[in-house]
Amino acid sequence: MHKIENLESGKYYHIYNRGINSENLFKENRNHEYFLMLYNKHIDPIAETLAWCLLKNHFHLLVRIKTFEEILKSQNEFEIKKIIPPHQSFGNLFNAYTKAINKGYNRHGALFERPFKRKLIDNDAYLRSVIKYIHFNPVNHGFCEHPIEYPWSSYLTCISDKPTKLKREKVISLFKNIDNLKTSHNERENFTSLEEFLNL
Numbered sequence: 001m002h003k004i005e006n007l008e009s010g011k012y013y014h015i016y017n018r019g020i021n022s023e024n025l026f027k028e029n030r031n032h033e034y035f036l037m038l039y040n041k042h043i044d045p046i047a048e049t050l051a052w053c054l055l056k057n058h059f060h061l062l063v064r065i066k067t068f069e070e071i072l073k074s075q076n077e078f079e080i081k082k083i084i085p086p087h088q089s090f091g092n093l094f095n096a097y098t099k100a101i102n103k104g105y106n107r108h109g110a111l112f113e114r115p116f117k118r119k120l121i122d123n124d125a126y127l128r129s130v131i132k133y134i135h136f137n138p139v140n141h142g143f144c145e146h147p148i149e150y151p152w153s154s155y156l157t158c159i160s161d162k163p164t165k166l167k168r169e170k171v172i173s174l175f176k177n178i179d180n181l182k183t184s185h186n187e188r189e190n191f192t193s194l195e196e197f198l199n200l
Contacts, residue, residue, distance in 0.1 A: 005118055005119075005120065006087070007065050007085075007086040007087050007090075007118060008065065008120075009065050009066065009067045009068060009086075010064070010065065010066075010067050011064070011065055011120055011122075012050075012062065012063070012064045012120070012121040012122070012127060013062070013063055013064075013065065013118045013119060013120055013121060014060065014061070014062055014118070014119045014121055014130050014134075014198060015060075015061040015062075015063060015090065015116060015117065015118050016058065016059065016060045016061065016116075016117050016118075016198075017058060017059065017094075017112050017113055017116040017117055018057050018058035018059075018112070018113055019057045019058065019111060019112065019113070020109075020110050020111060020112060020113050022057050023057060023111065024056045024057050025054075025056070025057055025058065025059065025097075025101075025111065025112070026054055026055075026056055026152075027101075027105065031101070032054050032152050034097070034100060035054060035059075035097055036054075038093050038096050038097055039052075039093060040165075041093075042089050042090070042092050042093040042096070043063070043089060043090065043093060044165060045066075045071060045074060045089075046065065046066055046071055046086050046089045047063040047064060047065050047066055047086065047089075048063060048064040048066065048167045048170075049061065049062070049063050049154070049165065049166055049167065050062040050063065050064065050127070050131060050154075050166070050167050050170060050171050051130070051131045051134040051135065051153075051154045051158075051166075051171065052134065052153065052154045053134045053135065053137045053138065053150075053152065053153035053154070054152040054153070055137060055138060055141060055143070055152075060133075060134040060137055061134075062121070062127070062130050062131060062134060064167070065086050068083070071083055090116060091116075094111075094112050094116065097111070098110065098111040098112065117199070119197075119198050119199070124174055126197075127174055128174050128175060128184075129191075129194050130194070130198075131171060131174065132184060132185065132189065133191050133194055133195075134153065134154070135147040135153055135154070135155040135158075135185060136185075136188075136189070136191070137153070138150035138152075138153065139188075140191070146185075146186075147185055148185075154166055155185065158171050158172070158181060159178065159181070159182060
C-alpha cells in the first residue's frame with residue numbers, strides 16, 4: 001500500500017486531486033469562487049500559497065506549510081486551541097466543499113478521490129517547474145492558448161500589482177524578476193518528466 005506522506009512544517013508541497021470517477025468538481029463559476037473562499041478560511045492560516053489552478057475535474061496547489069510559530073503569530077489568543085495538523089485543514093476544506101456541492105446539486109457521497117495527493121518539493125528548480133506546470137495546466141488541457149487567458153489560476157495574480165495573499169514576491173524571485181517569469185510562461189514546455197516525478 002502506498003505510504004501517505006505527512007505534511008511537514010516549513011516544507012513546500014505540490015497538492016493535487018481530482019473528482020471521484022473524474023466527476024467535475026467545478027460546474028459553474030460560483031463553485032470556483034466558493035472553493036477559494038473556503039481555501040482562504042481553512043488553508044491560509046496554516047500555509048503560504050505560491051501557485052494554484054482550478055480545472056473542471058481537478059486542481060493543483062503549491063504551498064509552503066507554516067511552522068507552528070508562524071501559525072501562532074498569526075492567530076489571536078482565543079484561536080490557539082484550534083490548531084490542527086495541516087492534512088486535517090485540507091481535509092476540512094474538501095469536506096466543507098463536498099457538503100456544499102452535495103446540497104446544491106442534490107448529490108450524495110464523496111466528491112474527491114482519497115487521500116489527496118501531495119509531493120514534497122525540495123529545491124528551487126522543482127519549485128519553478130511546478131509553478132509553470134500549474135499555470136500551464138489549462139493550456140495543456142485545451143482550455144486556452146496561454147496561462148494569461150485562464151481566470152482560475154494564480155498566473156494573473158503573479159503578473160499583477162494588486163494586493164494579494166499569494167507569495168508573489170517569492171514566486172517572482174524564483175524566476176529572478178517579473179520579466180523572466182513572463183518570458184518563461186511564453187515558452188511551451190514538455191512536462192512529461194515532471195508528471196512522472198509527481199506520479200500524475
